[in-house]
Amino acid sequence: MSNVRYPMKLLLSALLPLIAGCVLWWLGVYLSGFLSAQSWPEFVVALSKSNKLQALYFWQVTVHFLPMFFAVGVAGYALFRIVGSSAIALVAAVLPYVAFNWLMGSLEILFRWSALTTYGLTVIALSAFPLGLLAAWWLARHGHLTTPSSGRPPAGFAV
Numbered sequence: 001m002s003n004v005r006y007p008m009k010l011l012l013s014a015l016l017p018l019i020a021g022c023v024l025w026w027l028g029v030y031l032s033g034f035l036s037a038q039s040w041p042e043f044v045v046a047l048s049k050s051n052k053l054q055a056l057y058f059w060q061v062t063v064h065f066l067p068m069f070f071a072v073g074v075a076g077y078a079l080f081r082i083v084g085s086s087a088i089a090l091v092a093a094v095l096p097y098v099a100f101n102w103l104m105g106s107l108e109i110l111f112r113w114s115a116l117t118t119y120g121l122t123v124i125a126l127s128a129f130p131l132g133l134l135a136a137w138w139l140a141r142h143g144h145l146t147t148p149s150s151g152r153p154p155a156g157f158a159v
Contacts, residue, residue: 017092068128076136085141
């Protein structure tokens with residue numbers, strides 16, 4: 001009987017992170033589309049006149065990577081605090097991202113070596129989601145943002 005319970009427990013523990021990963025992927029696609037529609041500010045246009053590649057990398061990091069990384073990180077941290085920070089939860093949350101991007105052909109560009117100058121732009125764009133989840137998982141597992149309260153004041157404030 002215990003042989004049946006373990007796979008069911010494993011499936012149930014991975015179901016919520018899998019569903020949350022699907023929702024996060026959908027929100028990530030929506031956020032990426034919204035961020036792509038933003039116009040370049042004046043200083044980026046001026047930078048693009050002197051060095052187009054530097055302007056592209058700056059825009060990719062500031063407009064795509066950072067917002068996606070922080071949005072996925074905050075949502076992932078909440079997810080891992082709710083369901084637990086096991087490795088199964090991390091894999092289940094990242095699995096929809098990998099599966100959907102593979103089905104859409106987005107990951108194909110990583111295995112095709114194009115010009116190295118623009119290859120980094122793709123790597124930056126595709127790494128924001130998994131790195132945000134990994135950082136959230138690590139924070140939920142090791143570095144809690146809030147300390148547990150015992151109901152007593154800290155020892156440094158003792159009178």
